[in-house]
Amino acid sequence: MDNVSQEDYLTAIYRNLDEAGEIKPNLLASKLEISNAAVTDMLRKLSRDGFVDYQKYKGIKLTGEGELYAKNMLRRHRIWEVFLHQTLGMPWDKVHDEAEKLEHSSSDEIINLLEEFLEYPEVDPHGYPIPDKNGKIKKSKTVxxxxxxxxxxxxxxxxxxxxxxxxxxxxxxxxxxxxxxxxxxxxxxxxxxxxxxxxxxxxxxxxxxxxxxxxxxxx
Amino acid sequence: MDNVSQEDYLTAIYRNLDEAGEIKPNLLASKLEISNAAVTDMLRKLSRDGFVDYQKYKGIKLTGEGELYAKNMLRRHRIWEVFLHQTLGMPWDKVHDEAEKLEHSSSDEIINLLEEFLEYPEVDPHGYPIPDKNGKIKKSKTVxxxxxxxxxxxxxxxxxxxxxxxxxxxxxxxxxxxxxxxxxxxxxxxxxxxxxxxxxxxxxxxxxxxxxxxxxxxx
DNA sequence: TTATATATTTAAGTTCGCTTAAATTTATAA
DNA sequence: TTATAAATTTAAGCGAACTTAAATATATAA
Structure with missing residues (x-):
C-alpha cells in the first residue's frame, strides 16, 4: 500500500470498531479530525482496493486483508513504542505520537529486527498487546x-x-x-x-x- | 518545515553542491528523479521560505538556514544508519534506503536520544561524518x-x-x-x-x- | 406518523507535487 | 558570430487528500 493516509484510516477503523465489528463514518471522521466528506471519499478508495466492506449509509467493516493490514500497523506502532520507552527512555506519554510517525516509515524487516532486539515484548508501554508477524494477538488477562x-x-x-x-x-x-x-x-x-x-x-x-x-x- | 518533499530537495542540494557551493536544476532533477519543471516549481517555494538563494537561470545556493536544515537531515539519516547497522545488524548496503524514510519521521529528540544510546558515533556505516546538534561536522582524515x-x-x-x-x-x-x-x-x-x-x-x-x-x- | 435533528453523500473548489509540451534563455561548437 | 543544442522556465493539466456548502438519507422524539 505504502500510503500514509490509507494506513491511518485502516488503523483508526480497527482501533474503534464497535462490538459488531463496525464503525460509522462520523466517528471515524472525528477520530482522524477531518471532514465527513473526506471520509466518504477515502472509503470508496479503500473499498475499491479491497480493504473495507463499504456500502452507502451503512457501517464500515474491514475485510480480512484490511484487518491484517491494520494489525500490522498496530504491530509496528507498538514495537516502536517499546523501543522508544524501553531503549531510549522516552516517557510513556510521549511515545505514542512519535510512533505514529515512525510506523509509516519502517519496513517489516526493521520491525522484525527491532522485535528481536527488544526480546519479543508482549505489550507496549501502555499495556496493549503486540500482534505477531502473522497478525495473531495473544489473549491477555481479562481486564x-x-x-x-x-x-x-x-x-x-x-x-x-x-x-x-x-x-x-x-x-x-x-x-x-x-x-x-x-x-x-x-x-x-x-x-x-x-x-x-x-x-x-x-x-x-x-x-x-x-x-x-x-x-x-x-x- | 515538516515536509518530506522539501526536506528531500534540501538534502539532495547539499549532497551535490559543486566547489562553488552551487547546484544546477538539471542535476538536482536527475538526482531526485523528477522533471526539471518540478524542480523550478519547488525552488520558488524553497526560495520563498528562505531555504535557498534562487534566481532564474542561475545556480542554486543554500541559505544559512537551508544549510542548517540539510545538515540536520544528514545527521538524522546517518544516525539512523548507524542504529540499523550496528544495533539491528542490517547490512551496510541496505541501511541507506531505510534511513531515507526514517529521517523524515523522527523528531530531534529521538535523534538525540539515539545518538546517546549509540555512544556518539562519529561516522555512518559508509564512513561519512555525522553532524552534531549544531550542524558542526568534525574534520575527518584527508581522503x-x-x-x-x-x-x-x-x-x-x-x-x-x-x-x-x-x-x-x-x-x-x-x-x-x-x-x-x-x-x-x-x-x-x-x-x-x-x-x-x-x-x-x-x-x-x-x-x-x-x-x-x-x-x-x-x- | 410526522417533524426535526443528525449523519452521510454529492458537488464544487483548493493546494501540493508532480507531469508533458511549448516557449525562452543560456551554453557550445562550427 | 551565428547556428544549434541543452538547460530552464512557463503553461496547462492531473490525482490525491483535503475543504465547505448543499442535497439527501436515516434516526429520534413528539
Missing part, C-alpha cells in the same frame, strides 16, 4: 475499565488508553502507572466519577477517564 | 578517491558513497569494506579503470566506481 469496579474493590492497573489526547500525561500526574494498585473508595452516582486510593492518597477521576483505564481485579 | 592513487600505492578504504544506486552491494561483492587495504597495480589510461589487489586477489574496477571509493594513503 475491566475502572468504571466497572465496585466500592472497596482493589485492582491493579494493566492498561491505559494511549489514543486519547493528553490522557496519559494527566493520568501520570495523579500517580497512575502500569502495575499500580488502586482501591475504589466511592462511586458517585451523579456524574459517574470514581474516588480511589492511590499510594495512600485519595484521588477522584471523572467517568470518562475511568473508562479508559483498565485494571485487573485483585481477589 | 582521496581511488582514481587519485598511483601505481603501487597502498591505501585503506575510509568511505564509500552510499548515494549511488547498487554501488554498495557491488563493492561488497568484490571484497571492499571499510578499513580494507588495497594496493593499486595498474591504471588504464584508456578508460580510467583501476586494477587493484584486495585480499591477495586482483580486481579491476571502472573509473566511475573508483571515483566513489575514498581511501587514506598509507605511506
Amino acid at each position: 475491566v475499565a475502572i468504571t466497572e469496579l465496585n466500592e472497596n474493590d482493589t485492582a491493579k492497573v494493566i492498561r491505559v488508553n494511549d489514543d486519547v489526547k493528553n490522557l496519559l500525561s494527566y493520568v501520570t500526574k495523579i500517580g497512575i502507572s502500569l502495575g499500580k494498585e488502586i482501591i475504589v473508595k466511592d462511586k458517585l452516582e451523579y456524574d459517574g466519577s470514581v474516588l480511589m486510593m492511590i499510594d495512600r492518597k485519595e484521588v477522584n477521576i471523572s467517568n470518562k477517564i475511568a473508562s479508559n483505564i483498565f485494571v485487573e481485579k485483585i481477589k | 582521496v578517491a581511488i582514481t587519485e592513487l598511483n601505481e603501487n600505492d597502498t591505501a585503506k578504504v575510509i568511505r564509500v558513497n552510499d548515494d549511488v544506486k547498487n554501488l554498495l552491494s557491488y563493492v561488497t561483492k568484490i571484497g571492499i569494506s571499510l578499513g580494507k587495504e588495497i594496493i593499486v597495480k595498474d591504471k588504464l589510461e584508456y578508460d580510467g579503470s583501476v586494477l587493484m589487489m584486495i585480499d591477495r586477489k586482483e580486481v579491476n574496477i571502472s573509473n566511475k566506481i573508483a571515483s566513489n571509493i575514498f581511501v587514506e594513503k598509507i605511506k
Whole structure:
C-alpha cells in the first residue's frame, strides 16, 4: 500500500470498531479530525482496493486483508513504542505520537529486527498487546475499565488508553502507572466519577477517564 | 518545515553542491528523479521560505538556514544508519534506503536520544561524518578517491558513497569494506579503470566506481 | 406518523507535487 | 558570430487528500 493516509484510516477503523465489528463514518471522521466528506471519499478508495466492506449509509467493516493490514500497523506502532520507552527512555506519554510517525516509515524487516532486539515484548508501554508477524494477538488477562469496579474493590492497573489526547500525561500526574494498585473508595452516582486510593492518597477521576483505564481485579 | 518533499530537495542540494557551493536544476532533477519543471516549481517555494538563494537561470545556493536544515537531515539519516547497522545488524548496503524514510519521521529528540544510546558515533556505516546538534561536522582524515592513487600505492578504504544506486552491494561483492587495504597495480589510461589487489586477489574496477571509493594513503 | 435533528453523500473548489509540451534563455561548437 | 543544442522556465493539466456548502438519507422524539 505504502500510503500514509490509507494506513491511518485502516488503523483508526480497527482501533474503534464497535462490538459488531463496525464503525460509522462520523466517528471515524472525528477520530482522524477531518471532514465527513473526506471520509466518504477515502472509503470508496479503500473499498475499491479491497480493504473495507463499504456500502452507502451503512457501517464500515474491514475485510480480512484490511484487518491484517491494520494489525500490522498496530504491530509496528507498538514495537516502536517499546523501543522508544524501553531503549531510549522516552516517557510513556510521549511515545505514542512519535510512533505514529515512525510506523509509516519502517519496513517489516526493521520491525522484525527491532522485535528481536527488544526480546519479543508482549505489550507496549501502555499495556496493549503486540500482534505477531502473522497478525495473531495473544489473549491477555481479562481486564475491566475502572468504571466497572465496585466500592472497596482493589485492582491493579494493566492498561491505559494511549489514543486519547493528553490522557496519559494527566493520568501520570495523579500517580497512575502500569502495575499500580488502586482501591475504589466511592462511586458517585451523579456524574459517574470514581474516588480511589492511590499510594495512600485519595484521588477522584471523572467517568470518562475511568473508562479508559483498565485494571485487573485483585481477589 | 515538516515536509518530506522539501526536506528531500534540501538534502539532495547539499549532497551535490559543486566547489562553488552551487547546484544546477538539471542535476538536482536527475538526482531526485523528477522533471526539471518540478524542480523550478519547488525552488520558488524553497526560495520563498528562505531555504535557498534562487534566481532564474542561475545556480542554486543554500541559505544559512537551508544549510542548517540539510545538515540536520544528514545527521538524522546517518544516525539512523548507524542504529540499523550496528544495533539491528542490517547490512551496510541496505541501511541507506531505510534511513531515507526514517529521517523524515523522527523528531530531534529521538535523534538525540539515539545518538546517546549509540555512544556518539562519529561516522555512518559508509564512513561519512555525522553532524552534531549544531550542524558542526568534525574534520575527518584527508581522503582521496581511488582514481587519485598511483601505481603501487597502498591505501585503506575510509568511505564509500552510499548515494549511488547498487554501488554498495557491488563493492561488497568484490571484497571492499571499510578499513580494507588495497594496493593499486595498474591504471588504464584508456578508460580510467583501476586494477587493484584486495585480499591477495586482483580486481579491476571502472573509473566511475573508483571515483566513489575514498581511501587514506598509507605511506 | 410526522417533524426535526443528525449523519452521510454529492458537488464544487483548493493546494501540493508532480507531469508533458511549448516557449525562452543560456551554453557550445562550427 | 551565428547556428544549434541543452538547460530552464512557463503553461496547462492531473490525482490525491483535503475543504465547505448543499442535497439527501436515516434516526429520534413528539
